[in-house]
Amino acid sequence: MPRTQIEDLDIERLEILDEDGNVDEDLEPDLDDDTLLNMYRDFIFARRFDEKAFKLQRRGESGTYAPFKGQEACQIGPAYAMDDQDWMVPSFREGAIALSRGVDPAQLIRYFMGDEYGNKVGDSHNMPVSIPVGSQIPHAAGLGMAADRMDEDHGVLVYFGDGATSEGDFHGGMNFAGVYNAPVVFFNQNNKYAISVPREQQTASDTLAQKALAYGFKGLQVDGNDVLATYVATKEAMERAKNGDGPTMIEGDTYRLHVHTTSDDPSRYRSDEEVEEWKEKDPIKRFEAYLKDRGVLDDDRIEEIKDEMTEKVDAAAKEALEMDEPAVDHMFEHCYDEMPDRLQRQLESLKETRGDL
Amino acid sequence: MSEELNIVEAVNHALDDAMAADDTVAVMGEDVGVDGGVFRATQGLLEEYGEERVMDTPLDEAGIIGAAVGMAAGGMKPVAEIQFSGFIVQAFHQLKQHAARMRTRTRDDINLPMVVRAPYGGGIRALEHHSESQEAIYARMGGIKVVIPSTPADTYGLLQEAIDDPDPVLFLEPKKSYRAFREEVPGDSDATIGEAAVRQEGSDVTVVSWGAMAREAQAAVQTAEQDHGIDAELIDLRTINPMDEQTVIDSVQKTGRLVVVAEEPKMAGIASELSALMAEENLLSLQAPVKRVTGFDVPFPLYQLEDYYLPNEERIVAKMKEAVEF
Numbered sequence: 166m167p168r169t170q171i172e173d174l175d176i177e178r179l180e181i182l183d184e185d186g187n188v189d190e191d192l193e194p195d196l197d198d199d200t201l202l203n204m205y206r207d208f209i210f211a212r213r214f215d216e217k218a219f220k221l222q223r224r225g226e227s228g229t230y231a232p233f234k235g236q237e238a239c240q241i242g243p244a245y246a247m248d249d250q251d252w253m254v255p256s257f258r259e260g261a262i263a264l265s266r267g268v269d270p271a272q273l274i275r276y277f278m279g280d281e282y283g284n285k286v287g288d289s290h291n292m293p294v295s296i297p298v299g300s301q302i303p304h305a306a307g308l309g310m311a312a313d314r315m316d317e318d319h320g321v322l323v324y325f326g327d328g329a330t331s332e333g334d335f336h337g338g339m340n341f342a343g344v345y346n347a348p349v350v351f352f353n354q355n356n357k358y359a360i361s362v363p364r365e366q367q368t369a370s371d372t373l374a375q376k377a378l379a380y381g382f383k384g385l386q387v388d389g390n391d392v393l394a395t396y397v398a399t400k401e402a403m404e405r406a407k408n409g410d411g412p413t414m415i416e417g418d419t420y421r422l423h424v425h426t427t428s429d430d431p432s433r434y435r436s437d438e439e440v441e442e443w444k445e446k447d448p449i450k451r452f453e454a455y456l457k458d459r460g461v462l463d464d465d466r467i468e469e470i471k472d473e474m475t476e477k478v479d480a481a482a483k484e485a486l487e488m489d490e491p492a493v494d495h496m497f498e499h500c501y502d503e504m505p506d507r508l509q510r511q512l513e514s515l516k517e518t519r520g521d522l
Numbered sequence: 523m524s525e526e527l528n529i530v531e532a533v534n535h536a537l538d539d540a541m542a543a544d545d546t547v548a549v550m551g552e553d554v555g556v557d558g559g560v561f562r563a564t565q566g567l568l569e570e571y572g573e574e575r576v577m578d579t580p581l582d583e584a585g586i587i588g589a590a591v592g593m594a595a596g597g598m599k600p601v602a603e604i605q606f607s608g609f610i611v612q613a614f615h616q617l618k619q620h621a622a623r624m625r626t627r628t629r630d631d632i633n634l635p636m637v638v639r640a641p642y643g644g645g646i647r648a649l650e651h652h653s654e655s656q657e658a659i660y661a662r663m664g665g666i667k668v669v670i671p672s673t674p675a676d677t678y679g680l681l682q683e684a685i686d687d688p689d690p691v692l693f694l695e696p697k698k699s700y701r702a703f704r705e706e707v708p709g710d711s712d713a714t715i716g717e718a719a720v721r722q723e724g725s726d727v728t729v730v731s732w733g734a735m736a737r738e739a740q741a742a743v744q745t746a747e748q749d750h751g752i753d754a755e756l757i758d759l760r761t762i763n764p765m766d767e768q769t770v771i772d773s774v775q776k777t778g779r780l781v782v783v784a785e786e787p788k789m790a791g792i793a794s795e796l797s798a799l800m801a802e803e804n805l806l807s808l809q810a811p812v813k814r815v816t817g818f819d820v821p822f823p824l825y826q827l828e829d830y831y832l833p834n835e836e837r838i839v840a841k842m843k844e845a846v847e848f
Contacts, residue, residue, distance in 0.1 A: 252596070281626065281627060281628075281629050284628050285628055285629045286628050286631045286632060288631075292595065292632070293627050293632070294627075296619075300588070300616065300619060300620060303584065303587075303591070303616070304588055304589075304591050304592035304595065304620070306585075306588070306589050306592060307588065307590060307592020307593040307594075307596065307600075308592040308593070308595060308596040310589060310592070311592065311594075311596030311597055311598045312596060313574075314548065314575070314593075314598065315546070315596070315598065333584060334585075334588060337580075337585030337589075338585070338588065338589075340580050340585060341579070341580060341585050341588075344579075344580055345577075495629065496626075499625055499630050500625065500626055500665050501625070501665065502625075502688040505716070505763075505764035506764070506768075507764060507765065507767070508664075
């Protein structure tokens, strides 16, 4: 038999909550009411934060901002499926999971206000924002390899978008993780556009998830606007990773409802009709319907939570705006463990010649 | 330990000793395991430390440096080998955008104690891209250190320092000198990152070089003395960044003349930096214009022409004479 099929590969898609909030009871995760309510609060907090950060830029109080509106389920589901000790490796549109993992909102605003203080990660296992597209993916492989080698039992979750799958670093990170069986979950937020270029022009693959198969591990697609699906998929993938059963790539099928960044005009590359269709699939709308149906939420409670989160975000913005601007010394002090003489002299020279220092 | 080693053996011993002393040190790169590295720099390490710590990686320079960034962030001390420095270009973004920036980006919360080792330079009749010398490109990436030893003893000491350094270090090894000579390598080297070495004291002219050019400069200094009676002071820079500017300034204040010998291109190079340093900080000490003996501002040629590209004794002596006779 000279011609035989030697690989039988399949890709599954997971959906648990439909657009109207109807749940597939066979697949529904066992989450208690308090946890579900906390997830909802995180959703509202993230959405309010996103709106505020956008407004701060428009008012000239902050710099370029990359909104995540519409993609929150790809971040809040995984936040609840991970341990604090698991590494989260973001690109630059992961504010929702950052907040959900306890990052101080005022600090996050400071990053977009042009202050490196905003990227201080402390001893959390959150990596800082990474702007060069896809370049953080090999870091996740390395973090997973280090965890294995140091006998630590935490896993790693790394975010990247549809455009990033065209980058060499996507290949490199997936390949290293596959070869070393590193405990990594690759979470692709397929939000359909890399600025203006549609997903179809990044790759001729039918799905992004299928790319995982070439690296020797599982790939699946989830409804990326369904927080129960992103939660379940991440939970299962993280368990496999930590058990030594290999990495997983999850393609979250979602949509960026807002601009790429505050410098972008989406009307140049996509229609209002398309955006309206995706607004119907908003992750918050369906989760709210599910929680109301389950008796966890009612309209009064929703209003209460929204007011509370608005206040919290306003307070964070106020705090960020009132912070002192960073000392110019920081630019020099944090370049190396010890400041070399050359930088010391450059700092002194700057201070001597600039009258405002 | 004190034994006679050549440079590549000194690399091997430094790695071995660092791995024996610290379980978090791991070696990674193309062919570093079973093969022991194409120059045998990692020979024997796989057998001693196993495949978890001596990793034959996929053939992907960006993946190697990118994964090393992650491993360092995760608490290890990876020593990544790029087989030839010309291929660091394939991983340039990982070095510049992440290795160099992570400490600044996180205001000290994440530091990356990683080393990228790479054989660099010409003179071994290698293929295209295998003879690059581009240290100035890396010297201006704030956030990484750039070290280039020229002797076995310095190689042993500086590589151990690089592995212990809390910041990323690019460690460029002069492959033309890998097996050129042996010397006694003491177990407790006094070589320090950021400190140049005055190899020979003199009063007529200061000659500064590093890496593979240190031997050319040494030969030129001897010839200049024998044939022309020039009493030169010879400095081995050893670290490109942070650069030991003071040792060069002190020397030129004594000699009044400076010749810089560099294998890399002339444009915007370390020799240019030292010339500018003299113009800015030491002008009144100069009794002659600074002379640069460097590679040329062209792509490194295939090997039939490499001897013309590389600075040699004749070119160095000529510039020393020009400086002294000015």
